[in-house]
C-alpha cells in the first residue's frame with residue numbers, strides 16, 4: 001500500500017455527521033455535489049479552499065451522530081485524501097472504508113499539529129507522520145485485504161474486482 | 166494470552182490464532198440474514214457488485230417480518246423482491262408469511278445459529294442471537310451484499326464488557342428487568358462498539374428465551390454484540406430439536422475485559438423505561454398512575470410463548486380496562502400455534518386483547534397498532550425514542566409482560582402485585 005500525503009486541516013473533538021454534511025444537502029448520492037458542502041456545518045467556505053489530497057486531522061469521535069453514508073462521500077467529493085483522528089465513531093469508520101476513504105486512528109495528532117502541516121500516512125504499517133514537526137503516531141495497521149477495499153474505491157468496486165478474477 | 170468469547174470466535178473466523186481488541190480482521194461468515202425491509206437494498210447493491218450467486222445458499226436466511234402481512238403495496242413489492250431473490254438463489258431458509266416470525270426469534274426457534282458461529286444480520290438487534298453463543302452482529306445493506314457475494318466481512322475486534330449476574334429473580338421480575346437495569350446503569354453508549362459477555366449463577370438458571378431478551382437489549386447499550394457462553398441450558402435447547410452441540414468455544418480464564426459489572430438481581434423489582442429513552446429506567450411504583458391508551462405485548466424482546474403465558478396468567482378471568490387497547494403479537498408462527506393450543510390466545514382474546522399475526526407490527530410503528538397524536542403506550546419492546554410507535558407526539562414506556570398485562574387491566578401503569 002503506497003503512503004498518502006497531504007496538507008492538514010485541523011478540527012476538534014466530536015465533529016458530527018451533521019457538520020460534515022448538513023442534512024439539507026443530503027438529497028443526492030453524488031460525491032462531487034455533496035463535496036461542495038463538505039464541513040458546511042462548521043465552515044461554509046471549507047470545500048472551496050480544499051486542495052485535492054488535503055488531509056483532515058481531528059480529535060476524538062470523528063463522524064459521530066447519524067449514520068449517513070453521505071458523510072465520508074462528501075469528504076471524498078471535496079477532495080479530502082484521508083482523515084486522521086484520535087478516534088472515529090463506529091459507523092463512520094465502517095462507512096469510510098466501505099466508500100474508500102482512507103482513515104487512520106492516531107491519538108494526539110490534532111493536538112500537536114497546525115493547519116498546513118504536511119502529513120504522511122502509511123496505512124499498511126499503521127504509521128501517521130507529521131512531516132513538518134517530525135512527530136509520528138502509531139495507528140491501527142490495516143491488513144492488506146482491508147487496504148485493498150480502500151484502494152479499490154470502496155466495497156462495491158472491491159467486490160466487483162474480486163469477482164472478476 | 167486469554168481471550169474473551171467474542172475474541173475467540175473472531176480469531177477462528179479470521180483464521181488467526183489470536184486476535185486483540187482494535188485489530189481489523191477479515192472473517193468468514195457462517196450465516197447471513199436479511200429481512201423484508203433490508204433485503205431489497207442489499208439485492209440492489211449485490212447486482213451493482215456484479216455478483217451472480219450468493220456464496221452459500223444454505224448460509225443465507227431471508228425473513229418476512231417487519232411489514233407483513235403486507236401493510237401496503239410498497240411492502241408487498243419488497244417481499245416480492247426478496248421472494249424472487251430466494252427462488253433464483255435457491256435459498257431454502259426463506260420464510261413466508263404464515264410460516265415466519267420476527268427474524269431473531271425465528272433464528273433461535275429454528276436453531277439456525279450455532280455456538281461459535283459468526284452470524285451477521287441486516288438488522289440492529291441481531292445481537293439477540295448471541296444468546297446461543299454465536300458472535301451475532303448487525304450490519305448495513307452494503308455490507309450484507311458484500312457478504313452474499315464473498316462470504317466474508319471485515320470487522321474491528323471489539324473490547325468486551327463482562328456482566329456477571331447473580332442472585333435469584335423475584336416474582337414478576339424477568340430478564341427484561343435485568344437488561345433494563347443494565348441499560349439504565351451503562352447508558353445508551355455504555356457498551357458502544359463493544360461486546361457484552363454475560364456470566365454468573367443467575368445465567369445458569371435462565372432459559373434461552375430469557376437469554377434472548379437479555380442479549381436483545383444490548384443493542385440499546387450501543388453494543389456490537391452480546392454473548393452467552395454455551396452451557397447445559399444451551400445444550401438442552403438444541404437437544405429439544407435433536408441437535409447435539411459442543412459447549413465451545415468458551416471464554417478463557419485469563420481473558421481481558423475492558424470493564425466488569427456485577428449485579429445481584431435479587432434486589433431488582435419490575436422496571437419501566439420512560440419516554441424517550443430506554444436508559445430512563447424507574448421502578449414501576451414511581452410511574453403508577455400514568456394513564457395508558459395502548460398496551461403492546463410482542464417484539465423480538467418479549468414476544469415468546471413464555472411472555473404470552475405471563476400475560477395470560479395476569480389477564481385470565483380479568484378484562485382489559487375501558488378506554489385502553491391491548492394488542493398482542495406473537496413473535497413467530499410457532500409461538501402462535503403453541504399459544505393457541507394452550508388456550509393462551511383464548512384467554513387473552515377473552516380479556517379483550519386484539520391478537521395479530523406474527524410480525525414486528527406495532528414495535529416500529531409500521532402497522533398493527535400505530536399510535537396517534539399524544540397517545541401513550543406501554544410496550545414490551547426495546548426502543549421508546551420519539552415517534553418510535555407512531556406520531557412524534559406519542560409516548561412509549563417499556564416493561565416486561567407481567568407489568569404490561571397488569572397495566573392493561575388497570576388502565577394505568579401497574580405493578581402486578583396490586584392485582585393480587
Ligand code: SF4
Nearest residue numbers: 267464465525528529
Ligand atoms: S420486533 Fe422491533 S426491534 Fe425487533 S426486529 Fe422487529 S422492529 Fe426491530
